[in-house]
Amino acid sequence: MWRFACLLIGYGFGNVLFADIVARLRARTSIFELGNGNPGMANTARSLGKNAALACLAGDILKSVAAVLVCCLLFPDEVASLVRGWACVGATLGHDFPVWHGFKGGKGVTTLSSAIVLIDWRGALVAALVAAATIFLSGYLSIAAVAAAGAFAVWTAVMLPREALVLAGFILALALMGQWTNLRGIGDGTAKRDFSR
Numbered sequence: 079m080w081r082f083a084c085l086l087i088g089y090g091f092g093n094v095l096f097a098d099i100v101a102r103l104r105a106r107t108s109i110f111e112l113g114n115g116n117p118g119m120a121n122t123a124r125s126l127g128k129n130a131a132l133a134c135l136a137g138d139i140l141k142s143v144a145a146v147l148v149c150c151l152l153f154p155d156e157v158a159s160l161v162r163g164w165a166c167v168g169a170t171l172g173h174d175f176p177v178w179h180g181f182k183g184g185k186g187v188t189t190l191s192s193a194i195v196l197i198d199w200r201g202a203l204v205a206a207l208v209a210a211a212t213i214f215l216s217g218y219l220s221i222a223a224v225a226a227a228g229a230f231a232v233w234t235a236v237m238l239p240r241e242a243l244v245l246a247g248f249i250l251a252l253a254l255m256g257q258w259t260n261l262r263g264i265g266d267g268t269a270k271r272d273f274s275r
Contacts, residue, residue: 080156084149084164085171091145092172092189095179096137097122100130110179117173118184120219135188142169142192159197163245166193170252185256187223190249194230197242201233217271220260227253 097117101109104126109117112125119138123131142165149165150158170189175181195202208229212222227250234246254261263269 080153080161081164083152084145084161085168087148087152088142088145088165088168088170089172090168091141091148092169092174093176093178094137094141095173095176095183096141097134097184099137100133101126104130116184119188138173138188139192141173142166142189142196145169146196157239157241160241160245162196163193163242166190166196167245167248167252169193170249174252174256185223186252187256190223190227190253190256193245193249194226197245198234198238201230201237204233205230213272218260218264218269219272220257220264220269223257224250224253224261 095109095117097109097119100122101107101112105112109115109122109125113121115121119131119134122134145165145168146162149161153161166189170186170193172183173189174183174186176183191202194205205226209222209226212225213219216222227246231243231246231250234243238246260269
């Protein structure tokens with residue numbers, strides 16, 4: 079029951095799309111009307127600049143942390159890392175599928191990254207190293223995001239309890255869903271590299 083409650087609380091916080099708030103404050107329009115229409119940090123950076131993107135990043139981290147704090151206060155007797163993980167998965171679901179925007183939202187990179195860090199910081203370090211190596215070798219952020227989630231799943235399978243692996247599976251699935259369009263573009267050669275070597 080507490081797991082569902084954490085997902086629901088996280089989902090509520092995840093529905094707050096800070097990219098849209100920043101866009102409405104800075105440009106008097108919705109982020110869905112700017113650039114590629116994605117309510118995330120990358121589109122915010124391209125459309126509104128670095129400072130707006132940093133504000134978006136901070137907000138997306140904040141909503142994950144807020145969801146975690148509420149859930150930890152409500153369920154102090156449960157395993158803290160699992161409470162944090164379920165809350166962040168819920169926040170990612172809210173970010174990716176906000177009820178107020180027809181369940182069409184962002185890719186959840188920041189909220190998923192928050193989940194990885196809050197479940198196990200050691201696994202997060204492994205995921206970050208894999209992501210950095212993938213960016214260096216491929217030049218694509220989308221591949222790096224999925225590779226990081228995959229690396230965390232492997233780490234979790236070896237080092238953490240079974241329920242953490244379930245969370246890692248959700249994280250990997252959400253990463254794949256969020257990046258699927260970009261991955262298809264990479265596969266058919268239509269996507270541009272984010273970084274050139």
